[in-house]
Amino acid sequence: xxxxxxxxxxxxxxxxxxxxxxxxxxxxxxxxxxxxxxxxxxxxxxxxxxxxxxxxxxxxxxxxxxxxxxxxxxxxxxxxxxxxxxxxxxxxxxxxxxxxxxxxxxxxxxxxxxxxxxxxxxxxxxxxxxxxxxxxxxxxxxxxxxxxxxxxxxxxxxxxxxxxxxxxxxxxxxxxxxxxxxxxxxxxxxxxxxxxxxxxxxxxxxxxxxxxxxxxxxxxxxxxxxxxxxxxxxxxxxxxxxxxxxxxxxxxxxxxx
Amino acid sequence: xxxxxxxxxxxxxxxxxxxxxxxxxxxxxxxxxxxxxxxxxxxxxxxxxxxxxxxxxxxxxxxxxxxxxxxxxxxxxxxxxxxxxxxxxxxxxxxxxxxxxxxxxxxxxxxxxxxxxxxxxxxxxxxxxxxxxxxxxxxxxxxxxxxxxxxxxxxxxxxxxxxxxxxxxxxxxxxxxxxxxxxxxxxxxxxxxxxxxxxxxxxxxxxxxxxxxxxxxxxxxxxxxxxxxxxxxxxxxxxxxxxxxxxxxxxxxxxxxxxxxxxxxx
Numbered sequence: 237x238x239x240x241x242x243x244x245x246x247x248x249x250x251x252x253x254x255x256x257x258x259x260x261x262x263x264x265x266x267x268x269x270x271x272x273x274x275x276x277x278x279x280x281x282x283x284x285x286x287x288x289x290x291x292x293x294x295x296x297x298x299x300x301x302x303x304x305x306x307x308x309x310x311x312x313x314x315x316x317x318x319x320x321x322x323x324x325x326x327x328x329x330x331x332x333x334x335x336x337x338x339x340x341x342x343x344x345x346x347x348x349x350x351x352x353x354x355x356x357x358x359x360x361x362x363x364x365x366x367x368x369x370x371x372x373x374x375x376x377x378x379x380x381x382x383x384x385x386x387x388x389x390x391x392x393x394x395x396x397x398x399x400x401x402x403x404x405x406x407x408x409x410x411x412x413x414x415x416x417x418x419x420x421x422x423x424x425x426x427x428x429x430x431x432x433x434x435x436x437x438x439x440x441x442x443x444x445x446x447x448x449x450x451x452x453x454x455x456x457x458x459x460x461x462x463x464x465x466x467x468x469x470x471x472x473x474x475x476x477x478x479x480x481x482x483x484x485x486x487x488x489x490x491x492x493x
Numbered sequence: 494x495x496x497x498x499x500x501x502x503x504x505x506x507x508x509x510x511x512x513x514x515x516x517x518x519x520x521x522x523x524x525x526x527x528x529x530x531x532x533x534x535x536x537x538x539x540x541x542x543x544x545x546x547x548x549x550x551x552x553x554x555x556x557x558x559x560x561x562x563x564x565x566x567x568x569x570x571x572x573x574x575x576x577x578x579x580x581x582x583x584x585x586x587x588x589x590x591x592x593x594x595x596x597x598x599x600x601x602x603x604x605x606x607x608x609x610x611x612x613x614x615x616x617x618x619x620x621x622x623x624x625x626x627x628x629x630x631x632x633x634x635x636x637x638x639x640x641x642x643x644x645x646x647x648x649x650x651x652x653x654x655x656x657x658x659x660x661x662x663x664x665x666x667x668x669x670x671x672x673x674x675x676x677x678x679x680x681x682x683x684x685x686x687x688x689x690x691x692x693x694x695x696x697x698x699x700x701x702x703x704x705x706x707x708x709x710x711x712x713x714x715x716x717x718x719x720x721x722x723x724x725x726x727x728x729x730x731x732x733x734x735x736x737x738x739x740x741x742x743x744x745x746x747x748x749x750x751x752x753x754x755x756x757x758x759x
Contacts, residue, residue, distance in 0.1 A: 293647055311651040323648045327666050327743040336662065340652035368743060388652075 240269035240424055241290065241392065246299035248285055248450075258449035259285045263299070265443065265452065269391070272418055272425045274439030276432060276481065278490050282450020283428045287396050290426060291317055303392065313341075316385030318395040322377040324369040330356065330380050331365045337387040348387060355383040359413060375406035379413075386417070395427045399434070408466055411437060419463055432485075436477040437469060444481060446488045454484050533713040538720065541713040549702070553721045556687055556698040559615060560729065563622025564683035568676060571627045575634035575668075576660065589635065596628045600686070604693040618690030618698070625686035626679035630672070637671025638664050670744050673737045680729045684722070699725075 243265035250257040260282045267273055275283045288294040289301060292311035301308045303315075316337075324333045331352055338348040356365055359379040369377055378398060385393060399407045415438060418425055429435050435442045439458050446453040458477055460468055468474050499505070515535045521527075522534040529537065542549060574592075577584045603624065607617035641664050649659045691700025699718045706714035741747045 291647075291651055293650060311653065313653060315651065317648070317651045319644060319648060321644060323642070323645055325645075325663070325666070337652050339662065340649055340654035340658055342653070342655070370743065 239266040240271075240304060241265075241267040241426070242300065242302045242305075243267075243286075243290070244300040246286075246289065246301055247297045248282070248289060248294070249297045260289070261449040261451045263450075263452055267424060267426065269424055270422045272415075272427065272438055272440045273443060274427045274429060274435035274441070275443045275445060276429055276435040277445030278447060278485070279430065280450070281445040281447040283445050284396055285450065286445075287394055287426065287428055291315065291394055312392070314388075314390045315392045315394065316388065316390035318378075318382050318385045318393070318398040320397045320400055322369075322374075322381040324377055324380055326369050329366050329368050330361060330372070333369065333380055334383045334387055337384045341388055343388065351389075352383065352387055355386055356380075358417070359383055373406075375402050375410065378402065378410065382410075382414070389421075391424060393423050393425045395425065397428050397430065400430065407434070412466055414438065415463060432478055432481045433469060436474060436481065437464060437466075442477070442481060444484050446490070453488060456480060456484075530710045530712045533716055537713050538716045542717045542720075549717060549721060552697060552699050552702050552718075553725060556684075556691065556700065556722070557725055557729075559618045559690065559698060560622055560680075560683045560687045560725070562615075563619045563686055564626050564676075564680050564729075566619065566623040567626035567630055567679055567683060570623070571630035571675070571679075572634055572672065574627075575631050575638060578631075578635050579638040579664075580656075580660075592628070592631065596632075600625050601689045604689050607690070608694050613694045613696055617694045618687055621690040621693075622683040622686035625689075626683035629678040629682065630675040633671045633675030633678075634668055637668025640671075641667050670741060670746060673733065673741065676733050677730060677737075680733055681726060684726055684729065688722070 243263055246260055246263040247258070248260040250259055263286060265273075275286065277283045285294065289296050290303075290308065292308045292315075295309075303312050325336065328336065331349070334352040334356065335345050335348060338345055338352075353362075353365065356362060359382065361376060361379055361383070364372065364376065369380070372380070378401075382398070399410050402410065411434060427435075427438055429438075436458055442456045442458055443452055444454045444456065445451065456477065460473060460477075519534050519536060522532060533541070574584075574588065578589045579585070600621070604617070604621050607620050611617040611620060645663055645667075646659065649663055654662070687698065688700040688703075691698035692704055695701050695704070699722055702718045703715050706712070706718070738747055
């Protein structure tokens with residue numbers, strides 16, 4: 237049986253006035269249900285493009301891209317996306333920012349309010365429900381956007397460098413909150429990052445991408461038991477994974493040192 | 494209002510400057526002996542108003558009504574047209590280009606035409622006020638609707654939002670600051686349009702008062718009408734600012750100096 241999310245021979249070519257740009261070349265990826273998959277790579281390797289294709293925001297040039305057996309042509313219904321920027325609506329308070337997901341889906345606001353409150357308190361925002369985005373810090377804003385993505389209880393969660401703009405402390409906090417949520421719900425997560433240690437900490441597998449053209453170089457399974465505490469990053473086994481990923485980038489010429 | 498004048502530094506300096514200018518005007522007129530029909534003294538203008546306050550206020554109200562009607566029509570039609578232009582490539586190419594070209598025509602020059610078409614009642618005046626006010630509103634609204642963050646639209650798309658929901662829940666609130674900027678320019682334009690309409694179509698309003706007074710060299714009355722127009726203009730502008738502050742509390746333009754609202758927690 238094919239995987240939950242199936243990517244086979246995917247190519248994405250941007251036509252431009254000069255030579256066409258090969259953003260993704262022959263990408264193969266089989267993601268089983270419930271996996272936490274991390275994709276790591278330098279900028280320009282097409283990792284965000286791949287995520288946008290999976291999200292149905294970008295048409296593919298060739299190949300197969302299917303969620304639960306059906307071709308992705310438009311944004312699938314049972315999917316939530318957390319973007320690099322929090323994309324909160326400044327004129328709505330925290331609760332209404334989360335509930336907009338229900339409004340957009342054409343679902344009843346009332347019946348989702350309880351779940352929205354639940355999610356917000358799970359992410360430590362219980363006391364900020366009626367605050368406006370401008371009153372929140374960057375970490376809190378991104379938490380709200382995660383709650384928005386989770387509101388409709390999607391099976392697939394796509395995250396595009398969601399913690400890239402946060403300070404290391406907030407990033408650590410959110411990493412462990414995210415792992416906790418994932419363990420509790422068993423959602424399938426595709427998580428994009430440019431941080432090697434973040435990828436190794438969160439991922440069940442780490443996909444290493446290279447650029448020119450954007451492609452998958454290597455897939456490394458991370459066999460550290462869950463739940464992983466933040467201190468797992470100080471262990472020798474964790475270090476081995478980090479070294480292996482970094483070594484791969486070095487061979488690709490991405491690390492010059 | 495009393496509080497504002499007396500309490501704030503800004504209020505006090507505005508009040509003081511106005512009083513000094515009026516005093517200079519009064520003294521200048523009295524000392525130079527300039528004739529009244531050339532330039533009446535402020536005291537004479539005030540007295541002129543209290544000669545027939547009821548009539549003048551009624552004419553002001555008439556002007557206000559025409560202006561508000563023309564302005565409201567401009568907002569409604571301007572916003573509807575802007576939405577059409579943003580959503581339809583056809584309208585963008587035809588209507589928008591046509592309107593921009595039309596904007597180059599001095600619209601006051603069209604006033605006599607409206608009298609021919611619509612007669613001499615309130616209709617031609619409202620039409621002229623609307624025509625002049627609609628351009629800044631339309632153009633700013635188009636700009637506001639078009640400048641929606643494309644990632645915000647992606648966010649809506651992955652949440653299965655319909656086109657109508659994207660318009661009302663994202664694009665339109667996002668365009669409100671621009672719409673208000675256009676409305677602030679538009680409301681002053683509507684007043685200009687109304688006065689032009691009253692000059693041409695006659696009958697009533699402060700424009701008509703000015704025209705009649707001019708015919709008999711009744712310069713003090715002209716000045717009273719100008720003062721009332723000034724009050725009308727300020728009141729209309731302030732009214733829009735108040736609505737704006739209400740609706741756009743979330744927008745950066747409505748907040749005080751940086752740091753007034755500090756971020757909480759981490």
